[in-house]
Amino acid sequence: VDAFRVNVIHARQQVRSPVTNIARTSFFHVKRSNIWLAAVTKQNVNAAMVFEFLYKMCDVMTAYFGKISEENIKNNFVLIYELLDEILDFGYPQNSETGALKTFITQQGIKSQHQTKEEQSQITSQVTGQIGWRREGIKYRRNELFLDVLESVNLLMSPQGQVLSAHVSGRVVMKSYLSGMPECKFGMNDKIVIEKQGKGTADETGKRSGKQSIAIDDCTFHQCVRLSKFDSERSISFIPPDGEFELMRYRTTKDIILPFRVIPLVREVGRTKLEVKVVIKSNFKPSLLAQKIEVRIPTPLNTSGVQVICMKGKAKYKASENAIVWKIKRMAGMKESQISAEIELLPTNDKKKWARPPISMNFEVPFAPSGLKVRYLKVFEPKLNYSDHDVIKWVRYIGRSGIYETRC
């Protein structure tokens, strides 16, 4: 441990690898703000598993006591021990589903004699059972579920406006408040499924929906989804855990609607002056509104002063971040806005050229840039008598910027 501290944490230089081997012992680390979570091994373990576990550990801790901070860790010392005891045994991860863990590790402390025998065996069967993420006997007066389709658009564009790489990584997050052990089936406008159905049913529907269908490059699912069924029939069926969870993640690269276009223009006027002009164009239906738009224009390190003129929103030069930050609260579709700035430079004798970091952008739009649509989510509960119609369902689409950069 000391060696790790000396060699990694206090090393002057930037971390060169998340795995370090010191004296035949390997250290894995993950950093959360200023807390280092490290795992140690002397053997050839599954490295991916170790990192996944460290992340899960973070998730579990966050679920129990909120933010991972020095304070919180000190206060919840015992709880962390208890949790570790349960999720890890002799280095083997056991069960890291917060839902299941919460049934028997609680913050109030449980008295073992108060539990009936059935309850106990129920806990254990649940922890080890096939459906380790949901306990039985959940009841809600109102059966509700919320679906959030969250997408982040990643873009890398050349100064000439050529798309170098673009992809959408999306997540479908579900919040379920359903009674019993409901069986759910989720459908979206996945190209493969629709084409399959298109062949089976009438041509007309195939054509109609075919236009809007999207090609998903790859997707991964929460462990509640029956993967073998997805592989054979491409249907997504599952028994959801109670509360919020991430149903699936997916990635698409084709036919992405890029909500914004950034057109930069940088001109060096002499050695001590730079002129920057940036135009952003919104590229979606005029009826929709984008929010929280922020454009970050990097400036050289030797900037002495900046003058900005912008048509809309507010722009400020932040010396500490070496960037001009331009914020716009709202912007409708098919609009255009512009900012121009003059940057005064201090003359330097530094030969090194300015690296010209890319212009980055943040925004939020109320649609899914990949074009993904939820077609249905059916709920079946064989034992309790409520049907699909009784469930109140909400669907929301949010498109956010991931790493949305334009080189200049």
Place this chain on the structure above:
Amino acid sequence: MTDSKYFTTTKESALFPDVVNCMQTDNLELKKLVYLYLMNYAKSQPDMAIMAVNTFVKDCEDPNPLIRALAVRTMGCIRVDKITEYLCEPLRKCLKDEDPYVRKTAAVCVAKLHDINAQLVEDQGFLDTLKDLISDSNPMVVANAVAALSEIAESHPSSNLLDLNPQSINKLLTALNECTEWGQIFILDCLANYTPKDDREAQSICERVTPRLSHANSAVVLSAVKVLMKFMEMLSKDLDYYGTLLKKLAPPLVTLLSAEPELQYVALRNINLIVQKRPEILKHEMKVFFVKYNDPIYVKLEKLDIMIRLASQANIAQVLAELKEYATEVDVDFVRKAVRAIGRCAIKVEQSAERCVSTLLDLIQTKVNYVVQEAIVVIKDIFRKYPNKYESVIATLCENLDSLDEPEARAAMIWIVGEYAERIDNADELLESFLEGFHDESTQVQLQLLTAIVKLFLKKPTETQELVQQVLSLATQDSDNPDLRDRGYIYWRLLSTDPVAAKEVVLAEKPLISEETDLIEPTLLDELICYIGTLASVYHKPPSAFVEGGRGVVHKSLPPRTASSESTESPETAPAGAPSGEQPDVIPTQGDLLGDLLNLDLGPPVSGPPLATTSVQMGAVDLLGGGLDSLIGGPNFVAPPAAAVPANLGASMGSGLSDLFDLTSGVGTLSGSYVVPKAVWLPAMKAKGLEISGTFTRQVGSISMDLQLTNKALQVMTDFAIQFNRNSFGLAPAAPLQVHAPLSPNQTVEISLPLNTVGSVMKMEPLNNLQVAVKNNIDVFYFSTLYPLHILFVEDGKMDRQMFLATWKDIPNENEAQFQIRDCPLNAEAVSSRLQGSNIFTVAKRNVEAQDMLYQSLKLTNGIWVLAELRIQPGNPSFTLSLKCRAPEVSQHVYQAYETILKN
């Protein structure tokens, strides 16, 4: 609740009895904490811990399954021998518990117990119970049983614990669908160790594993990829399914790149392996490896590596544009690698060479020092690949001559000047300017300069005669470096005896430079493919390189292709990347080879003294070619033969060269460790006329005892045999002593007896004492001898710097021993090269207050590391040696080894 803080302090073991009393509480939480306390302190007070046993046994029968499991779990973690005895009964019960939660905990407990006392586990028959658990109805129990069995099996490579058969595999596959993500990882890792009987079975397993590729946990995905990659070996390539599988592998791998950076890093390291093994999987996915501005540096470097591997004619334009962008970034390492990557692209994709060169020229114009230097190094390689094509750029290069301060860049530049001496008008002036500071240059530059000037002389003999003489005398008379001297002599002799021959040798056509660099050897690659997802794949090293020696590490290998075995004869279907077309990839590029030769003093210990570079390369390539042919010719294709080549190459090249060298100048060879001259071990008087003298040698990783038996008696001697007493390092004869013919009077035989270090161990006094018994038809004779410790220094004894530092700090100061080595006339460089010959590696070198400090590491055959600091004061023939080692008793002998090596 409040006693929690006690865990963090160490003095609290005094409270042991009181805490143990609390064990009987009904409060689950308190119980857990008490158990935790026990785990930490039982070791310090084993007698007290016995008090707790009763409670444990009682808790194991508690009606609450959680408590039963807790008790079993805790008992397994208490590493006190006495407790383990009591543990067996409850454990047996728990393994058959009705509650799955208890069973799964008990399964892991068996693994814990095995770690403490393996014999006990076997005697108690827990292993069989564990095997039964594989067929348990509860998936989590199965998963844990599998995990426990795998761990146990790993420490017992011989025992056939996990004898997987189609039935058990089927059960595992069923459980795979139902258990938690972690369980899935255990099962997949275990599946990867299984070798299916035929391609049909492999295919069906693959089919059932593929759905795992869309799991959200990337460890599951990687483990699934591992299984698929491994079993794909068995599928024949013309199968439709093979193609589908390849297609299915790409998207999940790409998705891994959207995970957190640390996972990305693991994934990238693995993709790097996969791309080398099966480039077709990701050939269309170039774009995802483009570097993002705020990727952590380790991710950036890995992405760059993969980009180069994927570069092809189709995507080269894109790649180049990206690389150019990267070359303007700030991180020095990254920029260097990007520049180097441009050069690699030029060499790999011929059509792009032109563009690459112009890009490099643009970069040189930036005048950023490290960019320029790196660019020159790669341009040298481009010149090698495409001779006489891009000379126009030489002028630009020459402009930057003065800014070069790194040896590699200087050497590259000198090479270029020498090579194109006839087109550079002022080549002699340029080289002369380098010559002024000849002695301050590094060896690499000196050697290159020598060669370049000789080339220049051969091209323009009239003007440069003076220059050549100057450099030759510098190299031969004023230099301490044997390599430089020897090369100087060779040129001298060549030039003075037969200038035509010299021309042929020095200016000979150079063999082609190969396209791929840094490839991992095929066998290692195959082994690493079996370790996808694990640490080995992250380090790109086999596990034995970083796992503590005690545990036997099983070498895994990919299964041979069994299906339709007739067709495997043809090269297309030959397994594991063995097709002959790929063979040359194993050879390092000529540039590297050249570098190796230039660096001989730092290179592998087996290589002989250098000749003129060009001829060496030719020889080497020829030798290699021959070796390869004969290896490929063998009918056994199970293990790809190529990996054996580099090792042989070194040896054969070394010996071939040294033979050659013996002819020309008569200087002895340097190959292998230093050999002590033979000494008489057993005088004839004591052994009824048999005289034995001998010595120990170490060559290319094997130790042998060279014996000379002389019959000084009057009768014939036959039936020789030899045996060693147990000794400190387990030295034992690896083969019986073979004296083929009877030894007649006054006859002498020389025998080399191979030794190994797997014999039984007993500490001797002195440590390196070896007692030997030799038998012949007359009698049995005993003698003892001291073996020099350096025969035990193994070839992989080089520690990396970081580790050296950490270990040095880690070893307590009282283990440090200091010695004086007197009257040694060598300088630091010569010392380190000589020590390297005997597997003492210089990890780092520092110059403090006009003293050279050499930091060295060496490893003994039994895995003991010895770290050394050697202080050399120029002009003073006494060195100070400080040794640090966890086993301080070896220091004295290591010092003796140093002394023998350095003084002879």
